[in-house]
Amino acid sequence: MAEDHSAEPSLLPKGHEAIAPTPYRVLARKYRPANFDDLIGQEAMVTTLSNAFDLGRIHQAYILTGVRGVGKTTTARILARAFNYELPARDGKPAINAPTIHMPELGVHCQAIIDSRHVDVIEMDAASHTGIDDVREIIDNARYRPVLARTKVYIIDEVHMLSKQAFNGLLKTLEEPPDHVKFIFATTEIEKVPVTVRSRCQRFDLRRIEADRLVAHLSGICVKEEIAAEPEALASIARAAEGSVRDALSLLDQAIAHAKGSLRVEVKAEDLRQMLGLADRGRLIELFADVMRGDIAAALAAMKALYESGADPQRLLGELAEFTHIVTRLKLVPETAKDPALSEVERVRGAEFAQSLSLPVLTRAWQLLLKGLNEIKDSPRPLAAADMILVRLAYAADLPTPDEALRRLGNLPQATTAASSPSPARDSAPAGSSASLVSRGTGQAVRAAPAPQPERTEPGLRLARFEDVVAQAAAARDIQLKMALERDVRLVRFEEGAIEFALAPGASPQLAQTLMRRLQEWTGRRWMVAISSEAGTPSLKEQAEAAAAASLHGVRADPLVRAVMDVFPGAEIVAVREAEPAENATAAEDIAYIDSAPPEDDL
Known part of the structure; x- marks a missing residue:
């Protein structure tokens, strides 16, 4: 028989027996x-x-x-x-x-x-x-x-x-x-x-929601929920959400549960920083100032204090990178200061840094911080990794940019510059050689500020032959011009200050103008460069090919070579080199072969 429980007393307060608790909706x-x-x-x-x-x-x-x-x-x-x-x-x-x-x-x-x-x-x-x-x-x-x-x-x-x-x-x-x-x-x-x-x-x-729109949205929800929230706290939530409305509302839910208050819930920025492991924006900006000033001792002390107060090292570096971005935007777009997602300390101190820090310094800090974020993710000791990243950033902050370094080099006395960078090639190579030209060009580039131009030489350079012009192009590392001079120029007439030549088939019609401009840069005076209708002598490349063909033909006619070729059928002569200065050198040792073994001594 079933038991009757209708007479048992209810455990709920009187008047609430039929009221079920309403489930909370996030x-x-x-x-x-x-x-x-x-x-x-x-x-x-x-x-x-x-x-x-x-x-x-x-x-x-x-x-x-x-x-x-x-x-x-x-x-x-x-x-x-x-x-x-x-x-x-x-x-x-x-x-x-x-x-x-x-x-x-x-x-x-x-x-x-x-x-x-x-x-x-x-x-x-x-x-x-x-x-x-x-x-x-x-x-x-x-x-x-x-x-x-x-x-x-x-x-x-x-x-x-x-x-x-x-x-x-x-x-x-x-x-x-x-x-x-x-x-x-x-x-x-x-x-x-x-x-x-x-x-x-x-x-x-669907786009990410801008931080200011997200702050306004969160503020409206707080009004509906009768929740008091500091603007800085809502701005921190918007930044942490990274444009996601759902993430922002979930963080606001968590912040409300974490907030303190007996009569009315109040979301404070300090409570939110503790909840998310964020750093106080004022202390973070002071850390940024220490690093940019190169005061590594103060920066390491500030990092340790923030870590002991509950801030996560990886988040700290991320916030440093974010503030670097804010300063850069304030420098390039001053209207960024009107962004409601920025706190008052970010606007004021960010504007100060935007005035004092150069754009190269900010971009270099951004790159170092991004690289550091990847390093700290894989580090077993995040705090130590963050300290080393701050050291690297502090010592790089006061380094001169490349243009500043060149200007400093350009302001050095000429004698000091020459003494501090001796060139063995300049001391040992004969005048007019390519090594001497490179050395003189480099010295002139160091003395001439601000841009280095290693291909230029001192005025007064003498080019007595066309081969000297080709050698100077090689010394100036203008490989394209050197190849064009060897391949496309069929010389008609050459004297110092004037060149006349014919162009080989397929040559660039701008070669004469390019050569005239480069000669003026090298020698410091104007040259007359003209294209002639005469045939001209073969180009340097054609002369070299003809000489190689003649040398190869002469080697094939040598009786000893013919005997070797008979012993090794199918062998082919692909190159001929000059005999080395040895007393017992033979003609057979001066020939290179393919697919054949060296001839025996008795041959």
Whole structure:
């Protein structure tokens, strides 16, 4: 027999027996946009979709991409509502039974779509439904008309995780779906979606939300929730969220739970810094000042103090890099100071640093900090790694930029410069040789500020032969001009100050002007360079090729060489070199062979 418990006393307070506790809804769900008017930061997409619905040009498939928390799934549900919006006539207002994005109130199907429980709006997570069988089920069900709504909508989240076979199986239906079916895809990695799928969809890139818009949004929610929040705390949340509304609301939820206060919850910047492991902005800026000043002892002490107060070393370096970016923007775009996401100390001190620090110093600090962030991630001792990064940054802060270093070198006395950089080539090479030209050119470049020009030489350089001109081009490291002079110049007449030559077939017609300009740079005086209609002598390259051919022909005619070639049939002479100064050198030792062994001594 069943026991009767009706007479047992209730354990709940009197008057509360039938009241169940209301489950808490997190802020990210409570303040999820229900229509396009509530969607912030996506004006371009909203305008495009509004015009498309007003004109009746509604596409069959949409793909939404962007970082996490910017509203992809929310936009998909709003679109599903717009496809199926239906409002019966009442209070003299006409009924609405057509696709529209103007939804002043909840329609017949709206609440069920918002709660993800409508039978004709199917939401599928591709992370857990990746195979062809899941897509085949979609294809089979798409043939049937919707049960309650006007349009059957398939929302596939994280669509990039579908398999290759699943994508291929979806292509035909996606290109020619039934009139009552719409597809909405959402993904954070659009590049992993096949181009064949992307080409069948209208693509919308949802942007990150700007920090000032996010601060204003969080402030409005705090007013609705009757939460007091310091502006600096909201700015810290906006920076930590990195443009994600969902991340910002989750952090605000956490900050409210962490906040203190008996009568009214108040979110303070100090509590938020402790919760997130952030550094006090004032102390962080002082650390930045110590590093930029090169005071490494003060910088290391400040880093240790911030670490002991709960700041994470990796976050500290990230915030230093962020403040470097703020200072750079203030230097280049002073209007950045009006950004509401910046605190007052960031505006004031950032403007001071923007005036005192040069752009090369800021860019160098940015590069060192970015490299340091990668190093600290892999370090077993984050604090020690952060200290070493600060040391590197402090010692690099006061280093001169390349142009400043050249200017300092240019201001040195000439005798000091010559004594501090002796050139062995200048002392040992004969005058007029290529080594001597390079040495003189380098010395002139060091003495001439600000730009180094190693190819220029002292005025008064004498070029007595055309071969000297070619040697000077090689000494100046103008390889392109050297090759052109050897290959394309057929000399007609040469004297110091004037050159006349004919061009070989295929030569550049600008060669004469280039050579005239370079000769003036090298010698310090004007040269007359002209192109002649006469044939001229063969070019240096042609002369070298002819000499090599004649030498090869003479070697082939040598009786000893003919005897060697008879012993090694198929051997080929590919090069001839001069005999080395040895007493017992033979002609056979001066010949290079391919595919043959050296001749025996008795040959």
